[in-house]
Amino acid sequence: MEVRAIPALGLGRSSAPFRAAWACLRQGISFSNISADDLAFVYENTLITPEARKLFGTHSTPRQVAEYVVQRLDLHQHRPEELQIYEPFAGAGIFLVSALRHLRDLLPIDWTDQRRHDFLVHHLAGDEIDPFACEVATLSLILADYPNHNGWHIREADLFEQDALEKQMRAHNVILCNPPFEAFNPKERSRYPITAQTYSKPVAVLNAALNAHPLALGFVLPRPFILEKQFAEQRRRIEQLYGTVELVELPDRAFGASVIEAALLIASDSRPPAPAVITLRSTEIADRDRSTFLKTGKTTMQRRLVRPVAEDATGELWIPPLASLWQYVDSYPRLGTKLQPSRGLEWTYDQTKAFSEQPQPGFRKGLHSARRFRQFVLGRPVWLDYRRESVRRGYDQDWDNPKLITNAGRLSRGPWRIGAALDTEGLLYSQQFFGLWPERPLSERDLLALAAILNGPVANAFIAVHSPAKGIRTSAIEQIPIPPSLPDQLTDFVAEYLALLGNPQALRDNDERLAVLLTQIDAAVLEAYDLSPRLEQQLLEYFQDTERPVAHPWAHWDVTAPTPGLRLAERVSGRFRPHGDWIAEVFRPLPEREADLLRELGE
Ligand SMILES: C[S@@+](CC[C@H](N)C(=O)[O-])C[C@H]1O[C@@H](n2cnc3c(N)ncnc32)[C@H](O)[C@@H]1O
Numbered sequence: 001m002e003v004r005a006i007p008a009l010g011l012g013r014s015s016a017p018f019r020a021a022w023a024c025l026r027q028g029i030s031f032s033n034i035s036a037d038d039l040a041f042v043y044e045n046t047l048i049t050p051e052a053r054k055l056f057g058t059h060s061t062p063r064q065v066a067e068y069v070v071q072r073l074d075l076h077q078h079r080p081e082e083l084q085i086y087e088p089f090a091g092a093g094i095f096l097v098s099a100l101r102h103l104r105d106l107l108p109i110d111w112t113d114q115r116r117h118d119f120l121v122h123h124l125a126g127d128e129i130d131p132f133a134c135e136v137a138t139l140s141l142i143l144a145d146y147p148n149h150n151g152w153h154i155r156e157a158d159l160f161e162q163d164a165l166e167k168q169m170r171a172h173n174v175i176l177c178n179p180p181f182e183a184f185n186p187k188e189r190s191r192y193p194i195t196a197q198t199y200s201k202p203v204a205v206l207n208a209a210l211n212a213h214p215l216a217l218g219f220v221l222p223r224p225f226i227l228e229k230q231f232a233e234q235r236r237r238i239e240q241l242y243g244t245v246e247l248v249e250l251p252d253r254a255f256g257a258s259v260i261e262a263a264l265l266i267a268s269d270s271r272p273p274a275p276a277v278i279t280l281r282s283t284e285i286a287d288r289d290r291s292t293f294l295k296t297g298k299t300t301m302q303r304r305l306v307r308p309v310a311e312d313a314t315g316e317l318w319i320p321p322l323a324s325l326w327q328y329v330d331s332y333p334r335l336g337t338k339l340q341p342s343r344g345l346e347w348t349y350d351q352t353k354a355f356s357e358q359p360q361p362g363f364r365k366g367l368h369s370a371r372r373f374r375q376f377v378l379g380r381p382v383w384l385d386y387r388r389e390s391v392r393r394g395y396d397q398d399w400d401n402p403k404l405i406t407n408a409g410r411l412s413r414g415p416w417r418i419g420a421a422l423d424t425e426g427l428l429y430s431q432q433f434f435g436l437w438p439e440r441p442l443s444e445r446d447l448l449a450l451a452a453i454l455n456g457p458v459a460n461a462f463i464a465v466h467s468p469a470k471g472i473r474t475s476a477i478e479q480i481p482i483p484p485s486l487p488d489q490l491t492d493f494v495a496e497y498l499a500l501l502g503n504p505q506a507l508r509d510n511d512e513r514l515a516v517l518l519t520q521i522d523a524a525v526l527e528a529y530d531l532s533p534r535l536e537q538q539l540l541e542y543f544q545d546t547e548r549p550v551a552h553p554w555a556h557w558d559v560t561a562p563t564p565g566l567r568l569a570e571r572v573s574g575r576f577r578p579h580g581d582w583i584a585e586v587f588r589p590l591p592e593r594e595a596d597l598l599r600e601l602g603e
Contacts, residue, residue, distance in 0.1 A: 021047070036097045036144040037063050043092045043136045044256060056130050057180025057201065059255045061094045061220055064297045065264070069176065069218035070098040071297075072246055072266045078215065080106045083123055086172030088159055088179070088205065090126030093137030095176035095218070097144045100124055104145075117148035125153040127168060160184075160192040165205065169212035178220035179205040181260060203234065210237045216268040223249065223261040223469065226318045235315035242267040243274030245317050246281035248299070251290040252413065252469075261469060276309045282319040287413055288545060320465045322542060325535050329458070329481040332529075336478030338450060339404065339436035343474070344429040346393035347385060351431065354385045362387035364399075366428025370407040373433075374551045375419035375455040376494070377501060378405060384428045397435065400426040402444060404436040404451055408472055414546035415464040418472060420454035422447050434474060448494045449486040456525040457539055483528030490524040493517055501551055514552040520572055522557065527569040536567050 044060040052058060075083060080103060087095045100120055107116050124141070128134045134156045141152040159165045169175060180201045189195045194204050202221055209217055225231045226247055238245060248264035255262065269279075285293045286300040293299060303319040320326065345366070347354040355368040366384035373379050388395065402424045408431060410417045420436070424444065429435055436454075438447070453459055459480045467476040497517040500510055526536055540559055548554045557568060 034143065036140040039136065039140050039143060040092045040094055040097070043133075047132070047136070052130065052132075056133075057182045058091060058130075058133075059178070059181070059260050059262075060091055061178045062254065062256065062294050063094060063098075064294050065220070065250070065254065066094045066098040066176075068248070068297045069220075069264055069266055070095065070102050073174065073216045073218055073268050075099075075102050075174070075216070076106055077268075080119070080123070083174055083215075084172040085124050085174040085176065086168060087126040087176045088165065088168060089177060090128040090137050090154060091130075091133050091178070093126055093140045093154065095178070096124050096126050096137065097140050099174070099176060100141060100144050113148060117145055117151070120145060121151040121153065125155070125172065127155045127157045127159055127164075129156070129158050131156050160188070160194055160201075160204075162193065165194065165208040166211060169208045169214070172212075173214045173216075175209045175212070175214045175217040175219075177205060177209065177218070181222050181262075200230070203231070206231075206234050210234065210241065213241055213270065215270050217265070218267075219265040220262050221265055223263045225265065226263050228468070232315050235317050236313045238265070238267055239278060239309055239313035239315055239317060241271055243269030243271050243277065244279045244281075246283060247318055248283040249285070251285050251287050251293070254285075254290060254294065277306055278309050280305045280307070280317060280319055284321070286545075322461055322465065322538060325458075325461075325531070325539055326465075326481075328531065328535055329529065332481040332484060334478060335436075335450070335454075335459075335480040335482050338439055338442065338446075338482070340439055341406075341434040341436055341474040341477045342394070342397060344394055344408070344431045344433045344435065345384060345386075345391055346431050347390050348392045349390065354390065354430070356383045356385075359383050360385075362390075364428050365425070366430070367405065367433055368430050370409060370411075370432035373407050373411065373419055373421075374549050375411075376421050376451060376498060377419075377551050378421045378423060378427065381427055384430065386428060394431075398437065399428060401437065402442075402447055403438070404447060404454065405429055406434050406436060406454060406472075406477070408432055408434050410470055410472065411549040412547055415543055416460050416546055416548045417463045417467070418454060418460055418477075419549055420451040422451055434472075434477065436477070445491040446486065448498075449490045450482070452490055452494050452521050452525050453482055453486075453528075454480070456522055457543060458525070458529055461539060461542055481529075483525070483530070485528065487524050487528050490521065490528070493521045493524060497521060511552045515554050518550065518554060519557055519568070523568040523572045526567065531567070533565055533567050537565075540568070 040060070040063060048058060048060075083103065085096070085099045085103065087093065087099075090096060103120060103123060104116060107119060111119075126137055128137060134154050137154045138150065138152050141154070142148075142150055157164060159168070182201055183199045184192065184195045184201060184204075189199065197207065198204050202225075206219060206221070209219070221231075225234070226249060244267070246264070246266040248266070250262045250264065252261060253259070281302055281304050283299050283302045289298070289300045303321070303323070305319050345354075355366075356363055360383055362385065363383040364386040365381045367373075367379060368382050368384060370379075385391070386395075402422065404420045405423050405427070406418055406420045411419055422444070436450075442450075462480050463472055463476055466479065467473045497514065500514055500517065531539065537559065540557055544556060546556075558571070
């Protein structure tokens with residue numbers, strides 16, 4: 001095979017060390033021994049500086065993510081000559097390379113290499129502001145279509161200038177895009193007319209794509225796109241324009257060098273002609289599956305729903321996990337009917353300095369950091385600055401009333417988000433916590449039972465599904481469904497559990513007893529919700545392989561022992577133990593009088 005050196009295409013971004021590094025790389029590699037994927041890797045990991053990343057809002061899409069999007073667009077449903085594929089904000093052209101491979105597979109096999117190349121260069125295009133990225137994108141396409149020559153249309157352009165974006169979107173009909181996520185800065189606001197609509201770059205770019213109504217689109221977007229208000233209008237438009245919509249919640253740290261939280265939007269089956277029904281897919285990749293997904297594209301789970309589209313589309317494109325559970329408990333009372341969340345103290349100066357380890361005049365005992373906060377356990381109190389002039393928010397709460405205290409930021413990345421503990425000592429708390437204050441007087445027993453509910457699987461799953469990834473909303477806390485009545489035995493378990501936790505000796509020796517008690521607490525809470533075995537099983541599986549923020553070792557509930565298909569309360573009851581006396585317990589002989597009555601009826 002002929003070995004050609006990579007040509008010099010005229011390096012745009014012009015720092016001398018970069019030029020030297022690039023020249024060196026170009027000399028050392030040849031078309032026959034580097035692939036487009038290798039080049040994208042080199043670009044992302046060595047050729048883009050932190051300054052360029054910040055300046056241009058660069059976070060490069062990993063190869064498998066681009067591949068996933070392009071593959072899900074089902075381009076083969078269209079005639080290849082109909083497709084005009086465009087990647088605005090192209091960076092190293094990662095989406096174009098994926099699209100090239102898919103499009104090439106759709107072309108007749110009897111075409112010559114040259115004919116195929118000519119077709120591809122006329123059906124794939126990208127724009128990018130960074131001349132260096134333009135060069136890398138062009139090289140990537142050359143490498144992906146080796147041994148054909150150049151001719152690729154990667155234009156150096158500022159897409160926010162005038163009507164550049166709208167024009168280019170309208171000139172193509174498949175849009176693949178990972179836009180910069182930042183807001184327009186003040187300088188850009190005075191420069192770009194597009195900022196009259198919105199200050200958000202991803203919103204501006206998505207609006208331009210939707211205005212053009214392409215056959216299909218695949219976008220990387222900030223994760224709030226899935227549920228948050230700021231994208232509600234765009235979600236409604238997508239529901240009206242497309243018959244098939246998949247949203248993928250990407251795990252944290254999916255974008256290598258960049259710390260962004262992102263989601264994928266994949267929309268196809270443009271309407272019309274697609275009928276007024278929408279097929280929704282909601283795809284998740286759990287943290288533990290991140291590296292498998294980045295290597296193979298394998299996802300953790302997918303939920304699917306087909307539903308009609310009303311004239312006034314709702315824009316609800318995300319099927320929440322455990323949807324049937326939320327439907328089942330929809331008529332249950334909400335936590336807000338018993339407890340009102342209130343934010344903690346905020347100070348007029350550096351929040352990290354507003355406490356002392358020792359008592360001081362004007363300081364009161366309270367919780368400052370939620371870092372070590374665990375379910376049922378308040379953590380070590382310190383002395384919080386409570387001088388009137390130092391407190392900006394949260395002064396004058398009814399500190400001396402008993403209350404529950406919960407964390408305001410998530411306790412873990414997984415579905416275990418929230419912990420609650422009872423405070424009867426009048427502790428103050430910082431903004432890292434919420435206080436949950438009784439609406440009407442509640443006994444300590446009731447408060448302990450409510451703490452068990454908040455620390456249980458229903459409340460934690462509810463917060464994980466209904467609150468943003470990092471924070472916890474007071475509105476979500478108020479909306480937590482609670483059981484219609486609280487079982488009395490629950491508080492006895494909690495009291496015993498707390499007594500054991502409060503004994504440092506016990507912590508060393510009684511881990512197993514603590515885990516059993518916690519399972520009994522969960523079982524009592526779940527029994528009060530009265531879920532079907534199927535719903536309960538789905539709920540418990542949602543917590544599989546996750547770490548629970550408790551003060552002792554805890555493994556996931558054993559959902560198979562003693563036999564599968566039981567509810568947790570049935571498992572812990574002992575009635576179903578293989579060698580237990582459950583048959584005798586359940587099938588007791590009828591009392592004599594009832595047996596006589598039955599006999600009479602049978603005659
Ligand atoms: C988030 S990166 C995406 C890169 C690539 N499409 C990918 O998916 O890996 C955004 C890209 O947009 C480019 N960009 C930023 N502002 C731009 C503008 N005004 N016009 C054109 N491109 C721009 C950046 O240089 C960067 O390469």
